[in-house]
Amino acid sequence: MRRLIPVLLLSLAVPAAAAPALAAGAAEPVAVSVLVPITGFLALEGTAQRNGAVLALDKPPAGVSVTYQVADTATSPEVAVTALQRALDREQPVAVAAPIFGTQMLAMAPIADRAGVPLVTVSGTAKITELGHDVVFRFFPTDAVVKVAQARYAVQELGMKKPAVLYQTTAYGQSGREHLARTLKQLGVEPVLEEAIDPGIKDLVPALERARAAGADGLLLQLHSGPTALAVRQAHGLGLGLPVVAGSAMHQPTTAALLEPDQLTGVCAETASSPVSEADPRVAAFTNAYRERFHSEPDAFALGQYDGMRMVLAAVADGARSPQAVRDWLAGRRYQGLAMDYVSDGTGNMAHDAVIVCYDGTGRVPTIMKRYDAVDGVR
Amino acid sequence: MTEAASRDGLTLEDVEVRVAGATLLGPVSLSVEPGTVVAVLGANGAGKSTLMHAIVGTAAVARGRIWLGPAEISDWPVEHRARHGIGWSPEGRRLFPGLTVEETLDVAAPGNKGERARRIDAMLERFPVLAEKRHETAWRLSGGQQQMLAIARAVIADPSVVLLDEPSLGLAPVVRDQVFAAARGLADAGAAVLLAEQDTARALAVADRVVVLARGRLVLDWPTQVAVGNPDFEQALMGA
């Protein structure tokens, strides 16, 4: 045990200065902490978050100097809280890039609230902005926005009357299912099947067969990347011939990469944006920079987190040097990001637009089929 | 067989085995000539099995030396000793329960496939009861068949030293006779046979020499003819 003491001490004393200080200007650097899940079942989304944040933080606007450090929040609230506590104590950040994992956000929000440090996230879990902690800023439309877009597109554009909903037994899946059900009800449509799917499940044919047996006329997916690709592929293989409107996982280029273009024919997905689909030169520049830096394709989570961190940096450039000042700036300003324009609805929801992207069967880059702007009536 | 004279014998020189500080065996000095059966008698716990373990290598020798012919094998690993002439049929037989008769013999036989098949056939010829059970798994054999298999497994590599530990345990009298006949046959074929037994009468009937162990020590080492009917021998045995 005695030998462990130095280890223990070392553990608590690893200096925050380990991160590279990227002094870009003469001004005293501000710190930002990037706390996202880069291991575990949300590692894919968390890595996109990290990459988006890093891309923004590496090139701060003129006159702003920023240091940052990345830490993993893994899969439990406990680890996220520890990481946040460490960041607050050791890094004194003006803002935190916070995990996409809603459960972790629920645990972190009260602590960040007490410290007055804004949490900038792309988590879709509706509840994180409903608890009165005015430090949570969400740069991705909540489920209350994207699920509305998904349901409306399925019902109003594709004419689904008897959809089957397949959702993951994770926070992402369950929250999405809840909002899908709500919107479908408002649209007067009742799902013929709602099937919960554990992430450890390999074969989705049983669920697809149940959908067929229930007489479904379309599939609404709320699954993570791998299972989404599997559902699309197995539905194609079974020859179900049903239209598919998937959750945001489907728009991720990593998901499309798992499928052949013909399997993607007619598959649509909701998302906040689709960086690889945009012709806008600013978005294209982002996409190229992302590819060059990370050798992978950016998705809407990366872009949302990028926009969020850019807005934080804009606040700093505008003279906000304290967490409180940055928080106030985020809460009070409108910001023109790459994916959309962001403005708080008063509770920290910054993104209010959703898009539906679809694949036409010729490639793995989707086209934006429909934009749902200001779904929640904000702006 | 004619090669008897060229075979290696077994020699133990002041061998001691200790476990957790207690001396279980020895010091024991003993030699077994090729072509002879030496019967090891003594009560349970007298050290008969420990003696065999020491020779096989499954018990560490704390002191003393063991020779196989001209080679000292005291430090050899177990499998090395097995491959160079020590065959062992342990107390309780310890067959591999999931293996068939043929498989059991195969894993213990040396040489290439043809050579092994030849040896297995020879062994099944020598133990006809096993021939009809060739493809039966070991745990389904009767006690006598299991014992025959254990002996066959011990000798299929044609070892120069054969150790038989309580081979007659739990067997019907007629089967016991077969086991002892087999032990004698091994010696007649040139092996040095060490036979630990409780069935004194049958052991004496096939042994050239008899040794008595008591509390880990050798208390008597006589030719069989001298021992049989000798009251001192009887005393040593009953008192052991």
Added chain:
Amino acid sequence: MTGPDRRDLVYLAAAAAGLGGVVALGDTYALRVATLVGIYAIAAIGYQLVFGRLGLLSLAQGALFGIGAYTSALLTLSLGLPAPLGIVAAVVAPAAVGAAVALPIARLESHYVALATLGLAQLALLAATNLELTGGANGLYGVPPLAVGPVEIVGGWPMLTLVWTLVGLCLLASRAMLAGGRAARFATLRDAPHAALTLGLNPVPARLVLFAAAGALGGLAGGLQVHGIGVVSPSVTGFEVMVTILAIAVVGGRGSGPGAVAGAALLIPLPEVLRFLEGSYLAAYGVVLLAAIVLMPRGLDGWLRDRFPRRPPAVPAAASAPARRRGKALAVDGLRKRFGGVTALDGVSFAVSAGTVVGLIGANGSGKTTVLNLISGLETPDAGQIRLGGVPLAERPAHHRTALGLGRGFQHPEFPEGLFVLEAAAVAARDRSVALAALERVGLAGRAAEPVAALGAAELRRLDLARTLATEPGAVILDEPAAGLTADERSALSALLRRLADEGLAVLVVDHGMDFLLPLADRIVCLDAGRVLAAGTPEAVRRDPAVVAAYLGQGAAA
């Protein structure tokens, strides 16, 4: 105890150094990590009771942790119960679950214990993830912090103090649970189950108590956790928590409470130390964990044990406790037993009067040990009756027979790891002076303060007899007590058995060596192939032609 264990001093020094380190760092983060260490330490102290002391690889401790967390969260959130009451419920509910599963699970063999507990844990995880009540995968949030009156304990020093006070209390509670010779009894139940049964130790209450205690501590840790961070999600019932607790227990040293604390202090901060490696830190954690287990296969506590051996127990000054037991006659009548197709015993009857020694002889496989197993209750006869002092035994469980006055010695006695001679002898004794008296009778009193591991095979046999005598039996049955003894030892043993008989005990001795039994026994019973071949005085049996034939063979008899 003769003063504090030096190992405890090492632990205390380490704890003081750890506290110093935390004070020196002083920030909320350091306090939080230290608090987390304490929370996992509590769960692991509990786990040590089942995993270490009962020797069962339970995979449910993580689930019990989760049940505690959810119980307290639900009660405080939906019923508005004050958090301290929630914590109480977080202790009670998992304790009840632990007790409820203790018996059905503990009768399973090792890997099946692991699977059954894993199955329960998976069901708990499934429920937590999919029930509305538990908030689904998102879990429950906004769980109020612990509060004393208006003062909230949200983190920092108050929470640290609370958690580590509880760690201390849990260590004391676990120590109390293992005091008074219970540690030795649990160890005997774990490592020497047959001996335990014949010494009258009942495994059922031990399992109930230890499983319940493990559940209580697991739940307490879960409750503290949930009120500390304000949310609970299914990840608390997940396999990762279980693996963490298991790793802490093994790295800390199986069975040791302080080891669990040390293991938590090593493993919980480790990812934090490695944080600078970003994504690779968990792989690095794996490397360190591997190194730790390879360097210390028996854990930190085992490693310390090698350097600071446990102090021997205090040996009572006087060992003059009078035996309380009166001699009782033992009789078996018509015992039959078959194993599969083999008839082991075929109608065996004989009696051992109080105050006499009866020798039971026969070739290997003749059924001697089976007779002893039936008398002591390790096996059940197919037919026949066993009476001790007139009381029928055959229907009673093995551990009841000790209380009725039966003692049994084994040919190859089992002893648990790490005990001292006196502790091993006292495992089923009324008190230690009785055990010391028993040691004196077998000539081991002088070695009472030595570790059992230091004894030789012959001495272990005597120790086995001593722990049997320490139960103050009215009849003893011994399996080859003289095997492997020297001539001097045999005559001492012979004298001892004679003295026991003279004190009124019924003594039944199985042996091979005629020279041992002939002068000692009042009567000899000779078994052959499961039947009584001959019975009578030693001289008569020795001259019996059937016995001579069986022993020396026809050739020698002729």
Added chain:
Amino acid sequence: MIEAAAQLAVNAVALGAVYALVALGFVLVIGAVGAVNFAHGELVMLGGMVGVGAAMLLPADLPVPGLLVLPAVLAVMAAVGLAVAGIAYAPLRRAPPTAVFIATIAVGLIVHHGVTVGIGPEPRRGPPLIDSGILDVAGVGLAHQQLATIATAAALIFAVHFLLQQTRFGRRLRAAAQDPEMARAVGIPVRLTIAVSFALAAALAGAAGLLLSNQYLVTPTDGGALMLKAYVATVIGGWGRIWGAALGAFAIAVFETLVAASASYLVAEALLYLGVLAVLAVRPQGLFGETTGRRA
């Protein structure tokens, strides 16, 4: 409806065959050293990733890429198995079994996070075994892929069966697993057979990973669930029994496909674990009993 049922049955067989490969490797190590290799699920995942990587090295548009990389996956994973034996088992031969358990947990962490960091967290698709196509059998469309998966898994299972039952090496391996000391005393090099068991187990895990990776994709987080399935299959089948473990694996696959299709995944999973508990309540020795380690 009959078509759907037939389709599901084929899926159950395909999944069961692959799970059986997973369980087979798991049970081999248990048989050889009596210890649980907790890293086994991660080795399956690693095998899938090795297959993905190896396929990248092949020129595009080969007819049977999966079958071509299979030998490479087997070889690489066998080497990994030897490494696992060398670092997580050999130093702990004399240590308590729980030490091996923890050591393999550590190896699992290293593999899992090494892969996440090394090649990224995203799901991957392994190479198809053969060309994609549908074989029509009595109105039921059977994907070539699936048939090839079943055929490959079956071939490997029977190869292992052949190796264990029909070759001298396999017999020696079984003998060493049943009584190591006695095996040495008849001249069997037991340490070698143990090392080979680990290599074989990892190679089977790798093959399973390759088969899963095309049919069901592979992500670095797959290991845990696969490990649980192997564990459950092994215990249902009777600890240490090769064919029992394979049957247990099929039982799990049946729950995951047929039961899930007629009820739901949640019900299927709950029923599986309740069933396991019920089996243990009635038969504390597992469904098919336990023989390994018992003496004749």
